[in-house]
Amino acid sequence: MTIADMIRVLRAKVLCGEDRLETMVYTACCSDLMSDVLAFVNEKTVLITGLTNPHVLRTADMLDLKCLVYARGKIPGEEILDQAREQGLVVITTRETAFTACGLLYEAGLRGVPIEWPESEARL
Amino acid sequence: MSSTLLHEDYPVEAEDYTRAGEASADIKRKLKQLGVSAGVLRRVSVASYEVELNLVIHSRGGVLSLEVTPERVLLVSADRGPGIPDLELAMREGWSTANETARSLGFGAGMGLPNMKRNADEFDIESQLGTGTTIRMGFLLS
Numbered sequence: 433m434t435i436a437d438m439i440r441v442l443r444a445k446v447l448c449g450e451d452r453l454e455t456m457v458y459t460a461c462c463s464d465l466m467s468d469v470l471a472f473v474n475e476k477t478v479l480i481t482g483l484t485n486p487h488v489l490r491t492a493d494m495l496d497l498k499c500l501v502y503a504r505g506k507i508p509g510e511e512i513l514d515q516a517r518e519q520g521l522v523v524i525t526t527r528e529t530a531f532t533a534c535g536l537l538y539e540a541g542l543r544g545v546p547i548e549w550p551e552s553e554a555r556l
Numbered sequence: 557m558s559s560t561l562l563h564e565d566y567p568v569e570a571e572d573y574t575r576a577g578e579a580s581a582d583i584k585r586k587l588k589q590l591g592v593s594a595g596v597l598r599r600v601s602v603a604s605y606e607v608e609l610n611l612v613i614h615s616r617g618g619v620l621s622l623e624v625t626p627e628r629v630l631l632v633s634a635d636r637g638p639g640i641p642d643l644e645l646a647m648r649e650g651w652s653t654a655n656e657t658a659r660s661l662g663f664g665a666g667m668g669l670p671n672m673k674r675n676a677d678e679f680d681i682e683s684q685l686g687t688g689t690t691i692r693m694g695f696l697l698s
């Protein structure tokens with residue numbers, strides 16, 4: 433789906449990147465743990481998070497993420513949005529909780545990032 | 557020995573959360589300019605960010621160095637202590653001694669070192685209590 437589709441599904445508000453809402457997103461990840469995000473996310477993934485600190489943006493920058501969703505109506509400071517604009521990141525905020533936001537997106541057809549388990553870790 | 561295309565040293569201060577990640581952002585920019593492919597770029601960026609944040613969160617400060625030759629990208633993190641008492645434990649997914657400040661910012665999953673190892677083609681860690689920790693990571697080009 434496109435970011436514009438996500439905005440509709442989440443009844444979200446765009447905080448920056450209005451000109452790139454037709455960008456496609458293929459997978460999603462919901463986490464407040466940056467190392468988890470760094471472990472398996474790729475640039476086609478949208479990150480849903482409740483953390484509004486600059487490290488989330490730096491993490492997004494390392495992975496070339498295109499879209500960030502803040503849950504529970506969180507809105508970051510203006511300096512963070514400036515940084516997001518510089519990175520070319522679309523930032524949106526939804527009043528839904530992270531859980532509900534994920535549920536709505538899943539229902540609309542978005543899926544998680546496929547994880548490849550190395551042989552040694554395939555214990556489940 | 558092959559010729560060095562680029563060599564850069566980035567001092568990283570302990571607990572400087574404001575600047576944490578700046579070295580990695582610069583490394584990414586420089587490698588992109590050199591034309592390093594997207595896949596390698598992402599792996600270097602992830603490992604570099606993890607190792608830089610570890611310097612900020614866990615060490616007394618140190619230096620992150622970048623060296624590029626036609627064959628590989630080399631990242632070396634060398635810090636001034638306190639060293640890691642049990643390397644095997646530190647390398648385990650989920651093991652973390654990160655403090656509250658680091659956790660509140662989204663760190664402390666205990667995934668950084670395993671992430672580095674997974675992303676680098678060559679990974680080597682040495683640590684001595686009181687002296688410091690050195691991590692070397694190589695990423696093959698082409």
Ligand SMILES: Nc1ncnc2c1ncn2[C@@H]1O[C@H](COP(=O)(O)OP(=O)(O)OP(=O)(O)O)[C@@H](O)[C@H]1O
Pocket residue numbers: 467468606610611613614615635637638639640646647651652653654662663664665666667668669670689
């Ligand atoms: N440079 C270092 N100096 C001292 N101890 C370190 C250093 N790097 C890592 N450690 C120790 O190893 C542990 C594991 O590191 P790792 O990067 O895997 O996880 P983390 O930093 O705690 O959490 P995360 O990386 O997921 O945010 C740390 O909690 C810390 O105890």
Ligand SMILES: [Mg+2]
Pocket residue numbers: 606609610664667668669
């Ligand atoms: Mg770490």
